[in-house]
Amino acid sequence: MKPFTALLGVSAGTHAADQLALATLPLTATLILGAGPDVLGLLVAAQSAAWLLVSLPAGAWVDRVPRRRLLIVALGLGLLASIAAVIAAATGIAVLLGVAAFAGASGTVVFVLTSVSLLPSLVPADDLPRSNARLELTRAVVSLAAPFVAGLVAQHLSPTWGYALAAFGAALALVCALALPKGVAPNNQANRPSLFQAIxxxxxxxxxxxxxxxxxxxxxxxxxxxxxxxxxxxxxxxxxxxxxxxxxxxxxxxxxxxxxxxxxxxxxxxxxxxxxxxxxxxxxxxxxxxxxxxxxxxxxxxxxxxxxxxxxxxxxxxxxxxxxxxxxxxxxxxxxxxxxxxxxxxxxxxxxxxxxxxxxxxxxxxxxxxxxxxxxxxxxxxxxxxxxxxxxxxxxxxxx
Missing domain, CATH: 1.20.1250.20 (MFS general substrate transporter like domains)
Structure with a gap:
């Protein structure tokens, strides 16, 4: 598998998992856990908080850790989060669902930052516009389809199946990430600044x-x-x-x-x-x-x-x-x-x-x-x- 094709597969699987989880969360909280607007608001806040709390340290990690390794860790976190969400829905534990929502979104944050930083090393500079467009097209298609799929499985099966499909997407992304070329740490490890200084x-x-x-x-x-x-x-x-x-x-x-x-x-x-x-x-x-x-x-x-x-x-x-x-x-x-x-x-x-x-x-x-x-x-x-x-x-x- 070519490196960019592998990254495209990672993108499709990760965004599918993220968008399915985003659409499934309110359905699961309302229909299975019986959560009211207050609890639902906290769950959605937990999901969105990852983008604020994780982005800056994740950006520093992207510049310190081999990016393929970081992707694999992030995608593994997303897969575990989807499994945890299924368990939370089955057991009725709202706190676990909130933790799973935060963890899954954190994995997506790390993926987005890593993929944007990794792409210039996978394709020639003059091919960056086309490659970025293909990645965004994947995200757009998945973002359009995910709410319909989540609603469909919630109506005919159970909202929990949305998280099961998200786990499948995360697993697909993880398999594709393993096909990416191995790389070294982006920065020299000697005299490395503190995390705060790096940010x-x-x-x-x-x-x-x-x-x-x-x-x-x-x-x-x-x-x-x-x-x-x-x-x-x-x-x-x-x-x-x-x-x-x-x-x-x-x-x-x-x-x-x-x-x-x-x-x-x-x-x-x-x-x-x-x-x-x-x-x-x-x-x-x-x-x-x-x-x-x-x-x-x-x-x-x-x-x-x-x-x-x-x-x-x-x-x-x-x-x-x-x-x-x-x-x-x-x-x-x-x-x-x-x-x-x-x-x-x-x-x-x-x-x-x-x-x-x-x-x-x-x-x-x-x-x-x-x-x-x-x-x-x-x-x-x-x-x-x-x-x-x-x-x-x-x-x-x-x-x-």
């Missing part, structure tokens, strides 16, 4: 590098807006848009369709367009999406909101693939894990703030005011790119 070095590199700084600020503004949108989508759809739950879900599924099409188009756009065009287009098209959501209550609510979700999926995944390639090229190999972890922590740290802001503004000033806030945040994400050196990036930068 700080990565954060300082991102803050000083003009391209990475622009990417990070854009991602922060965009994720703030996107999670504010997620927070108000249900009351918007069921209220002013007058959608029933089925049409609400169908409109939102256009987001996944946009991601898939964007990942398919990305290899072509990377060859035909300069990087700055893609980096501006991604957040800019989100502003158009916000305007569609703003006008949707006046009529054609389903079509306009579905188009908005599609654009939010299509443009930003083109941006994501392009900026990931830029990050991989400008970041020195010894710093790759920590730089990616710094960006990831900033993104996931702002997501709860966006959701909170969207909900509070909607509750206090109305849904239209919340949509205006979302449009402004999307516009800021675009402005960050326009005012940064990224807007003058006519070719991909040379590898560091």
């Amino acid at each position: 700080r070095t990565g954060a300082e590199f991102v803050a000083r590098h003009e391209l990475l700084r622009g990417i990070s600020l854009c991602a922060i503004c965009w994720n703030f807006a996107f999670f504010a949108l997620l927070a108000i989508w249900a009351p918007l759809a069921l209220g002013p848009l007058h959608l029933d739950p089925a049409h609400m879900g169908l409109a939102q599924s256009a987001y996944g369709a946009g991601m898939i099409l964007g990942a398919l188009v990305a290899p072509i756009s990377s060859r035909q367009l300069p990087p700055f065009a893609t980096l501006i287009f991604g957040p800019a098209v989100s502003v158009v999406a916000a305007l569609l959501f703003l006008t949707a209550p006046s009529g054609h609510g389903f079509l306009l909101s579905a188009a908005g979700h599609f654009l939010v999926g299509f443009g930003p995944i083109l941006w994501l693939i392009c900026q990931t390639t830029v990050r991989q090229l400008v970041t020195p190999t010894p710093l790759m894990g920590r730089v990616n972890a710094t960006v990831q922590t900033a993104i996931y740290g702002v997501r709860p703030l966006g959701a909170l802001a969207g909900g509070l503004v909607a509750a206090q000033a109305g849904l239209q005011s919340a949509l205006i806030l979302i449009a402004v945040a999307f516009a800021l994400s675009t402005l960050v790119i326009v005012l940064s050196p990224l807007a003058r990036l006519r070719v991909m930068p040379a590898a560091a």
